[in-house]
Amino acid sequence: xxxxxxxxxxxxxxxxxxxxxxxxxxxxxxxxxxxxxxxxxxxxxxxxxxxxxxxxxxxxxxxxxxxxxxxxxxxxxxxxxxxxxxxxxxxxxxxxxxxxxxxxxxxxxxxxxxxxxxxxxxxxxxxxxxxxxxxxxxxxxxxxxxxxxxxxxxxxxxxxxxxxxxxxxxxxxxxxxxxxxxxxxxxxxxxxxxxxxxxxxxxxxxxxxxxxxxxxxxxxxxxxxxxxxxxxxxxxxxxxxxxxxxxxxxxxxxxxxxxxxx
Amino acid sequence: xxxxxxxxxxxxxxxxxxxxxxxxxxxxxxxxxxxxxxxxxxxxxxxxxxxxxxxxxxxxxxxxxxxxxxxxxxxxxxxxxxxxxxxxxxxxxxxxxxxxxxxxxxxxxxxxxxxxxxxxxxxxxxxxxxxxxxxxxxxxxxxxxxxxxxxxxxxxxxxxxxxxxxxxxxxxxxxxxxxxxxxxxxxxxxxxxxxxxxxxxxxxxxxxxxxxxxxxxxxxxxxxxxxxxxxxxxxxxxxxxxxxxxxxxxxxxxxxxxxxxxxxxxxxxxxxxxxxxxxxxxxxxxxxxxxxxxxxxxxxxxxxxxxxxxxxxxxxxxxxxxxxxxxxxxxxxxxxxxxxxxxxxxxxxxxxxxxxxxxxxxxxxxxxxxxxxxxxxxxxxxxxxxxxxxxxxxxxxxxxxxxxxxxxxxxxxxxxxxxxxxxxxxxxxxxxxxxxxxxxxxxxxxxxxxxxxxxxxxxxxxxxxxxxxxxxxxxxxxxxxxxxxxxxxxxxxxxxxxxxxxxxxxxxxxxxxxxxxxxxxxxxxxxxxxxxxxxxxxxxxxxxxxxxxxxxxxxxxxxxxxxxxxxxxxxxxxxxxxxxxxxxxxxxxxxxxxxxxxxxxxxxxxxxxxxxxxxxxxxxxxxxxxxxxxxxxxxxx
Numbered sequence: 001x002x003x004x005x006x007x008x009x010x011x012x013x014x015x016x017x018x019x020x021x022x023x024x025x026x027x028x029x030x031x032x033x034x035x036x037x038x039x040x041x042x043x044x045x046x047x048x049x050x051x052x053x054x055x056x057x058x059x060x061x062x063x064x065x066x067x068x069x070x071x072x073x074x075x076x077x078x079x080x081x082x083x084x085x086x087x088x089x090x091x092x093x094x095x096x097x098x099x100x101x102x103x104x105x106x107x108x109x110x111x112x113x114x115x116x117x118x119x120x121x122x123x124x125x126x127x128x129x130x131x132x133x134x135x136x137x138x139x140x141x142x143x144x145x146x147x148x149x150x151x152x153x154x155x156x157x158x159x160x161x162x163x164x165x166x167x168x169x170x171x172x173x174x175x176x177x178x179x180x181x182x183x184x185x186x187x188x189x190x191x192x193x194x195x196x197x198x199x200x201x202x203x204x205x206x207x208x209x210x211x212x213x214x215x216x217x218x219x220x221x222x223x224x225x226x227x228x229x230x231x232x233x234x235x236x237x238x239x240x241x242x243x244x245x246x247x248x249x250x251x252x253x254x255x256x257x258x259x260x261x262x
Numbered sequence: 263x264x265x266x267x268x269x270x271x272x273x274x275x276x277x278x279x280x281x282x283x284x285x286x287x288x289x290x291x292x293x294x295x296x297x298x299x300x301x302x303x304x305x306x307x308x309x310x311x312x313x314x315x316x317x318x319x320x321x322x323x324x325x326x327x328x329x330x331x332x333x334x335x336x337x338x339x340x341x342x343x344x345x346x347x348x349x350x351x352x353x354x355x356x357x358x359x360x361x362x363x364x365x366x367x368x369x370x371x372x373x374x375x376x377x378x379x380x381x382x383x384x385x386x387x388x389x390x391x392x393x394x395x396x397x398x399x400x401x402x403x404x405x406x407x408x409x410x411x412x413x414x415x416x417x418x419x420x421x422x423x424x425x426x427x428x429x430x431x432x433x434x435x436x437x438x439x440x441x442x443x444x445x446x447x448x449x450x451x452x453x454x455x456x457x458x459x460x461x462x463x464x465x466x467x468x469x470x471x472x473x474x475x476x477x478x479x480x481x482x483x484x485x486x487x488x489x490x491x492x493x494x495x496x497x498x499x500x501x502x503x504x505x506x507x508x509x510x511x512x513x514x515x516x517x518x519x520x521x522x523x524x525x526x527x528x529x530x531x532x533x534x535x536x537x538x539x540x541x542x543x544x545x546x547x548x549x550x551x552x553x554x555x556x557x558x559x560x561x562x563x564x565x566x567x568x569x570x571x572x573x574x575x576x577x578x579x580x581x582x583x584x585x586x587x588x589x590x591x592x593x594x595x596x597x598x599x600x601x602x603x604x605x606x607x608x609x610x611x612x613x614x615x616x617x618x619x620x621x622x623x624x625x626x627x628x629x630x631x632x633x634x635x636x637x638x639x640x641x642x643x644x645x646x647x648x649x650x651x652x653x654x655x656x657x658x659x660x661x662x663x664x665x666x667x668x669x670x671x672x673x674x675x676x677x678x679x680x681x682x683x684x685x686x687x688x689x690x691x692x693x694x695x696x697x698x699x700x701x702x703x704x705x706x707x708x709x710x711x712x713x714x715x716x717x718x719x720x721x722x723x724x725x726x727x728x729x730x731x732x733x734x735x736x737x738x739x740x741x742x743x744x745x746x747x748x749x750x751x752x753x754x755x756x757x758x759x760x761x762x763x764x765x766x767x768x769x770x771x772x773x774x775x776x777x778x779x780x781x782x783x784x785x786x787x788x789x790x791x792x793x794x795x796x797x798x799x800x801x802x803x804x805x806x807x808x809x810x811x812x813x814x815x816x817x818x819x820x821x822x823x824x825x826x827x828x829x830x831x832x833x834x835x836x837x838x839x840x841x842x843x844x845x846x847x848x849x850x851x852x853x854x855x856x857x858x859x860x861x862x863x864x865x866x867x868x869x870x871x872x873x874x875x876x877x878x879x880x881x882x883x884x885x886x887x888x889x890x891x892x893x894x895x896x897x898x899x
Contacts, residue, residue, distance in 0.1 A: 003536070017810065035535045037646075043761065044538055050759045050814065055805055058813055060328060062501040064541045066642060067426055068332045083645075090645045115472055116811040123449065126329050130441040134434035135393050138316045139309075139711045142387035146348065149402030158395040159421055162430065166331055195393045 003035045006093060009101040010045065012057055015114050022114065024103065034094035038081065039064060039071065041093055042104075058117040066090040066230065069165035072172070073118055074105040079169035079228040087167065087230040107168050109177035111215045122168050124214040125182060131210035132203035133186040135195050148194055158192035161185045163231040170225035170233075176217030181225040183211045184241035185233045191244055201248035208245055265518075265869070265882055268672040269373045274890040275355070278377045281673065285716055286723035293318035296722050299466055299481035300324070301453045301508050303436065304333030305429055305703055306686025307487030309710025312435035315444035317715055322479060323436065323445055324468060326452045326503055326816075331433045334489060334501040335706060338425025339546035339639065341407060341417035342389075342703040344382040349406055353414040355379045360891060361412045362701060365591055366666070366694020367843035367859060368893050369524070371867070371886060373673055374691045381712040382704055386418055388711055392431035396420050407548060408589070409699040417700045422546055422638045428703055432710070451477070452816065453508045454747075455740040456484065456515045456682065463512075463682035464730050467740045469748075471816060474809040476741055478732035482722055483681045485714065486512060487706075490665035490687040492525065494824045494831065495776070496768025498662035499531055499544040505820040506827045509669050509688050517677040518869035518882060520670035520690035522827065523835035526697055526844045527777050529595035531661030532646055533615040542661035543646055545618075545639055547699045550588045552623035552632065553656070555579050555595070557616050561606040567617055567655045578602055586898040593696045593844040593857075594898055596660035600777050601855075603659070610657045619655035660777065664702060666693040666844070667834075670869040670884070674717035675709060678869075680725055683718065685709035690867065695843025748808045751818045756801035760818045763798050767791065767821070767828055775832050780848040784836045788829055795825040830870060830879065837881060840864040861893055 007030045015022030029048070032041050039061050046056035062070040071088040075081035081091045096102065104118065112120040150158075162185070170181035187204050190196030196203070219238060226235045270281040288296065296319050300311040303325040311323040325333060345358040358379035363370055386404070390396065396418050397405040406415040420427035439445040450471040457465035457480070465480040491506035492498035513519045530549055531542045556575045563570065578598060580587040588595075599616050602608065609615050624632050629652060633640070640651045647657070669677050669684040671691055676683050686706040693701065774787035798821070806812040841850045841857035842864070850858045867884040 033536050033538065035648075036538050037540070040538050040540050043540055047759050047761060050803055050805060053805065056814055058811055062327060062332060062503045063334060063337045064502060065337055065499075065543045066645075067337050067423065068327070068334070068501060070327060070332050085641075086645060090642070092645065092648070094648060119811065122328055126331070126437065126440075126447075126449075129331075129434060130437040134438045135391065136438060137388075137391040139313045139388055139435075139715065142384070142391035145346075145386045145390035145396070146403050148390060150398050151402050152398045152400045155395055155398035158393075159397075159427075162395050162420075162427060163423065165426075166329065189395065190393050193393050193395065195391060 003033050006032045006034060006096060006098045008032060008096065008099070011101065011103045012118070013105045014057070014117055017116055018113055032093055034092070036093045037064070037089060038073070038075070038091040038093065039089050058119050060119050061089055064089040067165060069167040072107050072120065072167055072169070074107060074172060076103050079107070079173040080230050084227070085230055085232045087165070107172035109171045109216070111177065111179070112168060112171065124216070125166055125168065125179070127214065128179065128183055128207055128210045129186065132199070132206040135190065136199060150193060154192050158189045161188040161192065161233065161237050164233050165231050167230060169228040169230060171216060173224040173228035174217065175222065175224070176220060178219045178225070179211050179214070179216035180219040180238050180241070181229060181233055181235065183207050184237035187244055188237040188240045191240060200244060201251055204241065204244040204248045205252065265678055265884070266672065267371060267884060268674055269371070270673065274372065274376045277373050278380055282716055285720040288719045288723050290318060294320065296320065297322065297481040298718070299479055299484045300487060301466065301485065302333065302487035302489060302688070303330035303433070304335035304487060304489055304686060305425070305432060305706030306688070306710045307333070307485070308429065308432035308436050309707050310485055310487060310685055310714050311445055312432060312439055313711050313715045314718065315439035315442070318444070321439070321445040322448065322481065324448045324451045324453060326450065326471060328449055330436055330447060330449065331430060333429065334504050335429045335703065336426045337501065338703055339422040339544070340409060340548040341419035341424045341700040342385065342428060343409070343416050343700040344386045344418060344704065345379055345416060346383050346386060348404060349415045351414045353416050357414065358382060358416065362692070362698060363694065363891055364894070364896060365696055365698035367696055367896060368694065368861070368865070368888065369521070369842055369867070369886065370692055370694030372888055372890055376890070377713070378692050378705055378708050381708045384712060385704060385707045389428055389431050392434060394420060394427045394431040408551060409548060412698065422636065425703055428707065432707070453488070454511060454744045454819070456512045457736050457740045458515050458679060459730055459734060459736045462680045462725065462727070465732065465737060467737070467744050469744070472811055474807070474812065476744060478737045478741060480730055480732050480737070482727050483683060483718060485683045485685060486669065486688050487685045487710070488688045490668070491824070491827060492662040492665055494767070494828050495662040495771045496764050497534065497539060497542050497772070499528060499542050502541060505823070507820050507823045509684070510823040510827055512669060512677070512679070512682060514872050515679070516872065517679045517682055518670035518871055519667070519830060520867050520869045521667040521834065522831045522870065523775065523838060523845055524666035524690070524695050524843065525662060526592060526664040526666060527596040527660045528663030529592055529599055529660050530618060530658045531663070532643065533610055533612065533657050533659040543642070544661065544663060545643060545656065545658060547592065549618060549636060549639060550595070552635070553588065553618040553620050554622060555588050555616055555618055557602050557607040557609060562613070567619070576607070583898045590898045591696060591698065597777055597846060599658070599660055615657035615659045617655040618658045620651060621655070624652065662772070662776070664697055666690065666695060666697055670867070674720065675713055676717065676721060681721060683714060685714060695845050747819065747822070748815065751802070751804050751815065751822070752808060754800065754802050754804065756803050758801045759803060760814055760821055763794065763802060764817070764821050764824070766794055767824060770794070771828050771831070775828070775835055778846045778848055779835045781836065784832045787832045791825060791829050791832070798822070798825065833879070834868050834870065837868060838864055859895060
């Protein structure tokens with residue numbers, strides 16, 4: 001932990017509220033320790049701004065340990081900044097050079113409207129989960145956990161997909177603002193597990209429909225989402241979702257045809 | 263005001279069954295006539311909201327985050343305990359109960375703790391059914407690990423992300439009920455007051471954090487599931503938004519605050535590195551399963567760790583506690599780290615750290631096995647410190663982490679204010695003076711999935727609940743009080759930032775009401791807090807207006823409550839002239855400098871009643887009666 005200090009220029013997106021027109025504003029900032037986190041650097045700037053009587057910069061953050069998914073900054077055009085598998089709150093200033101200019105913007109997507117400055121509304125993600133990202137099991141229904149045997153490999157794959165923190169970096173990094181990786185992560189998790197079996201067709205159809213209804217774009221396989229994902233979710237989940245979707249569509253059609261002929 | 267814990271009669275292992283038999287039920291068709299307010303969507307809140315909606319109640323759920331999935335339960339890494347005895351190693355409900363009550367240093371209510379152990383196994387089953395990807399063995403069965411303070415393997419886990427996976431399970435159950443229209447979700451809303459009508463909790467006042475609008479919400483019951491108050495220390499492992507405001511405002515409306523001084527200092531956090539630091543990051547205690555804690559035998563030894571030969575290292579936990587070694591409970595591990603650092607054996611640039619070393623484990627099991635167990639934690643450590651723990655030992659130091667104190671509740675999880683229920687970390691009930699690892703997740707979900715669905719029905723079926731609307735004068739009065747506080751904060755327009763006040767309060771609390779407390783230190787702290795608080799209300803600088811997204815205003819309001827809470831914590835610590843669990847009173851120690859409990863004089867729950875601003879609160883005592891266990895001094899030697 002050999003600590004040095006940096007002098008930087010920040011260009012930060014300022015926007016009063018959802019309707020206001022926003023713009024980038026420059027702030028010089030001095031004496032930032034390389035051991036500070038990116039958000040601690042913004043804390044320092046905000047204290048300076050308050051002292052000067054200027055409105056501090058609004059940004060979302062909470063756990064500051066990389067797990068809650070609340071922080072969400074576009075740093076020099078990269079969601080969560082330059083480090084792989086790292087949220088903004090876990091990005092540290094030792095990653096930057098003295099004298100550097102850093103551009104900080106909010107997530108940009110039609111489905112994620114700006115609330116203020118760097119804060120956006122990500123409730124579209126919640127609505128995708130509400131469409132089917134669960135198993136329909138009431139409290140009191142459950143059998144003993146060991147009655148469902150799940151091979152380690154399958155449990156591990158489910159866990160890989162379940163690691164999604166719902167931050168929205170996949171959407172922000174995608175040129176189409178597609179939410180495929182987010183949606184696919186939940187579908188894959190439940191597709192790997194026997195508990196998800198009963199509702200798998202209904203789930204994938206409903207979640208994909210909701211994703212489209214929210215105004216997210218389509219996937220054109222550029223894999224920016226995977227590169228930006230702080231939880232390391234693989235694009236394999238998207239392939240799995242597409243298989244599930246195809247299977248569900250075919251079976252849906254068969255069921256309709258059977259219902260029609262019967 | 264009533265102060266009856268309502269512990270059911272009968273032998274301890276029959277109490278919950280007998281209680282459930284006696285509880286009044288609400289008929290299925292009537293459930294839809296009841297509106298239930300749930301504040302907070304962590305494990306306790308999300309599980310309660312989902313379970314109650316499944317039963318047919320109308321639930322309104324509130325959280326200050328942008329989504330119900332982000333509450334700080336998500337950060338719990340290590341695991342969740344359950345008395346499944348899958349390992350055939352002698353575990354049982356009775357043993358989990360005993361470990362928890364002993365771990366809490368006999369300052370928890372026996373009946374509540376037994377119930378917690380009793381429902382623990384069902385929690386795992388429910389979470390598995392939701393699709394929570396717990397770790398599995400090759401044969402497909404659930405895997406377990408061991409955890410600090412116990413001798414059996416009963417902890418279930420999902421990599422280092424157990425809290426996240428359990429919360430996503432509860433959140434998905436909530437999502438299902440939101441879709442069905444049984445839960446109305448209010449994200450980015452903060453509760454700022456409790457509305458009490460004729461002595462019964464009937465609603466809340468909230469602020470919409472996006473546009474600043476104050477709202478009135480009425481209900482037939484209010485559930486506070488708002489977590490703990492470790493952020494009173496400013497630097498803690500809690501998320502930045504965690505606060506005491508909901509329970510503090512309820513306290514000021516008459517709910518008793520129990521054992522406020524019982525806080526937990528977690529032994530394995532990444533050490534402090536600078537003044538600008540905004541939070542402390544925890545490394546899961548499960549690391550102590552394989553890591554060995556040591557400091558150099560020589561004071562102020564500045565050699566790098568690998569250059570210090572084994573015979574010049576003091577593995578002080580293994581030396582002092584040969585039975586438990588590195589697995590002693592959290593309070594013992596934390597206090598010993600502080601002792602060695604205070605004596606000058608600490609490592610790192612500040613001298614405020616000890617080593618947690620995986621060298622032997624890596625030699626024994628290989629790097630790959632260690633990576634599988636702790637990979638994400640090692641990754642996180644390297645991100646934050648820039649050091650690779652596969653090569654050099656981690657540096658760790660204790661950090662405020664969890665608060666065992668909280669609003670007083672009876673066996674039904676109901677506070678002394680009828681209709682106000684408190685679940686999870688926000689209540690005081692299950693962990694006594696110290697919480698064992700992997701028990702917080704268990705308690706949050708036990709309260710939400712398996713206790714409140716029963717006890718809430720009894721309240722609704724038996725209380726006389728006249729129809730009230732938000733036009734009732736009590737709602738107006740509460741709303742005006744909230745508006746008054748906000749306006750007052752914005753009018754000050756002083757010179758000093760909210761954060762700087764919070765840091766100073768944190769330093770006072772850490773120095774005087776942290777790991778070790780003394781009469782003179784606590785008295786000093788009360789004076790300092792009062793002076794700082796007075797200065798805050800004259801000199802704080804909060805910009806902007808109330809009718810907009812204003813994070814500084816949010817923080818200022820929360821800090822105003824932390825000042826008052828901090829003083830109450832010191833008062834409570836002052837009253838308790840014994841050492842117990844996480845509460846170490848310097849005046850009460852054994853000849854070997856271990857904590858000395860005083861059962862003759864302090865075997866009670868302190869329940870504080872608000873008496874008005876700047877008035878000394880009134881102390882009520884709930885005597886703790888132990889029928890099933892015999893009180894012993896804890897020994898982990």
